[in-house]
Amino acid sequence: MPSDRRVDTDLGGVDRVGAGSGATHGFGPATAGASSAPRFAPFGPMLRQAVADGYAVAAFNVYDLATFRAAVAVAKQTGAPVILALGERYFSLMRPRTAVALLRSLLAEAGAIPAGAIPASAIPASSGPVVGLHLDHAASPEHCLEAIEAGFSSVMIDASHLPFEENVRVTRAVVEAAHARGVGVEAELGGIAAGDASHEFSTGTEALTDPDQAAAFVAATGVDALAVSVGTVHGLYRGDPHIDLPRLQAIRARVDVPLVLHGGSGTPADLLSAAIGRGVAKVNVNTEVALAAVRRIAEAVAAKPKTHLSELTGIAEAAAREVMADYIARFRWRGGTGRGATGPSEGRASGEAGR
Ligand SMILES: [Zn+2]
Numbered sequence: 001m002p003s004d005r006r007v008d009t010d011l012g013g014v015d016r017v018g019a020g021s022g023a024t025h026g027f028g029p030a031t032a033g034a035s036s037a038p039r040f041a042p043f044g045p046m047l048r049q050a051v052a053d054g055y056a057v058a059a060f061n062v063y064d065l066a067t068f069r070a071a072v073a074v075a076k077q078t079g080a081p082v083i084l085a086l087g088e089r090y091f092s093l094m095r096p097r098t099a100v101a102l103l104r105s106l107l108a109e110a111g112a113i114p115a116g117a118i119p120a121s122a123i124p125a126s127s128g129p130v131v132g133l134h135l136d137h138a139a140s141p142e143h144c145l146e147a148i149e150a151g152f153s154s155v156m157i158d159a160s161h162l163p164f165e166e167n168v169r170v171t172r173a174v175v176e177a178a179h180a181r182g183v184g185v186e187a188e189l190g191g192i193a194a195g196d197a198s199h200e201f202s203t204g205t206e207a208l209t210d211p212d213q214a215a216a217f218v219a220a221t222g223v224d225a226l227a228v229s230v231g232t233v234h235g236l237y238r239g240d241p242h243i244d245l246p247r248l249q250a251i252r253a254r255v256d257v258p259l260v261l262h263g264g265s266g267t268p269a270d271l272l273s274a275a276i277g278r279g280v281a282k283v284n285v286n287t288e289v290a291l292a293a294v295r296r297i298a299e300a301v302a303a304k305p306k307t308h309l310s311e312l313t314g315i316a317e318a319a320a321r322e323v324m325a326d327y328i329a330r331f332r333w334r335g336g337t338g339r340g341a342t343g344p345s346e347g348r349a350s351g352e353a354g355r
Contacts, residue, residue: 040107041130043154043184044224046081047258050281055332056261056272059083059134060324061286062099063090066293066313070320072106075131078325080333083154085136085284088143096135096143096150103133134186136284144174147183154184156227160191164213171221179222186282189217190229192262196236208247215254225258225282226251230275232263235287241267243275252279260284269330276332285327293319 050057062068062084075082086099094102135147135155144155155178159170171187178185191207209228218226228251231242243261251259258281264272265288272283296319301307 040103040153041081041132042182043083043132043134043186046083046130046132047184047225047281050081051258051279054276055080055334056276056280056283057081057083057132058264058324058328058331059085059136059260059282059284060289060320060327061085061087061090061136061284063087063093064313064316065102066316067289067320068099068102068106069313070289070317070324072103072110072131073317074321074324074328076110077321078328078333080328080331081130081132082324082328083132083134083282085134085286086147087136087286088138088140091143096147096152099133100151103131107131141170141174141177145177148178148181152183154178154186154224156186156188158188158227160188160227164189164217168217168220171217171223175222184224185222186225186227186260187217187221187223188227188229188262189214192227192229193233194235195233195238195263195266208244209251211247211250211254214251218255218257223257225260226255227260227262230261232261232267234263235265237266241271243267243271245274245278248275248278248280255279258282264327265289272330273332283327283331285324288327289320289323292323293317295319 046057058080060067060071060074060082062071063086068084071082071084074080084099084103086094086096132153133151135144135152137156137158138144138147139158139161141157144157147155155174157171157174159167162170167187167189171185174187175185190209193207207229209230214226214228217223228248230244230248230251248259259279260282261267261272261275261280262284264283264285267283276283293316296315297312300311300315
């Protein structure tokens with residue numbers, strides 16, 4: 001870890017909103033006159049709030065200007081909390097420090113924070129929608145440390161390919177480093193199958209998460225959220241989408257931290273809703289957002305072969321926003337009150353944080 005501990009210490013400030021505490025959280029129902037612009041928020045409270053209120057937070061993979069802009073815009077548009085997730089595999093495109101600077105700048109542009117600052121002290125405790133910045137699927141503890149130092153609100157250490165005891169050891173070390181800086185940690189137990197357009201390994205039923213092992217893992221590591229393998233796949237489903245709901249229920253009964261579902265792309269709304277009712281508080285979506293943007297770019301270029309490169313960002317952003325908003329609508333988020341519900345979605349996507 002770099003010796004300069006003062007580099008981008010924003011998360012220390014953000015954490016004082018309540019990242020490491022139990023019941024308190026740094027956001028909630030908007031107050032009259034509050035800004036509807038998204039602001040930066042800690043991981044644990046964000047997910048615990050989602051569990052308490054019966055919705056899931058959308059985590060969208062980001063790796064370029066179009067995806068960052070789309071995610072911030074959709075948070076503002078819907079009023080829903082949104083996690084921007086930069087995967088380790090995208091480090092060749094953007095390092096964590098750049099991601100923090102970019103998000104900080106976009107939030108300032110959106111009027112959420114003073115320019116150049118994220119600290120919680122500068123942010124009203126009960127203003128509008130919130131965003132998180134998350135490191136997705138890092139097999140490398142060093143990359144986790146890089147994101148922690150840069151000012152991410154959470155990191156995912158993925159040592160799920162290692163034997164159980166090794167997974168515990170690696171994950172626990174990252175938890176200690178992260179919590180010392182007020183940063184949340186997600187880890188994974190079990191293996192998530194690889195669907196179409198995924199680079200993950202293929203797996204059988206033996207990689208589904210074992211409920212008893214999950215309980216032992218959470219107790220031994222102190223993670224803030226656990227990614228589970230219950231039938232969703234990375235990429236696109238090759239067969240019918242399936243979630244092992246009894247297994248999810250059994251995990252939920254033994255594990256008291258919010259659960260994370262990877263491979264949200266292509267999962268029908270009714271299955272997602274059933275999973276959210278069983279402790280899932282964060283759902284990752286990557287593939288469908290990316291494919292929609294590429295499809296729209298391909299159409300634009302086919303229609304106008306001399307399309308200027310500068311137009312492609314806007315085209316990709318618009319397509320990404322549409323898919324992101326559609327997924328948020330599947331995650332039982334219902335409007336600016338911060339409450340999940342099964343009733344009509346009046347007020348959602350109003351652009352207003354007030355009720
Ligand atoms: Zn994943």
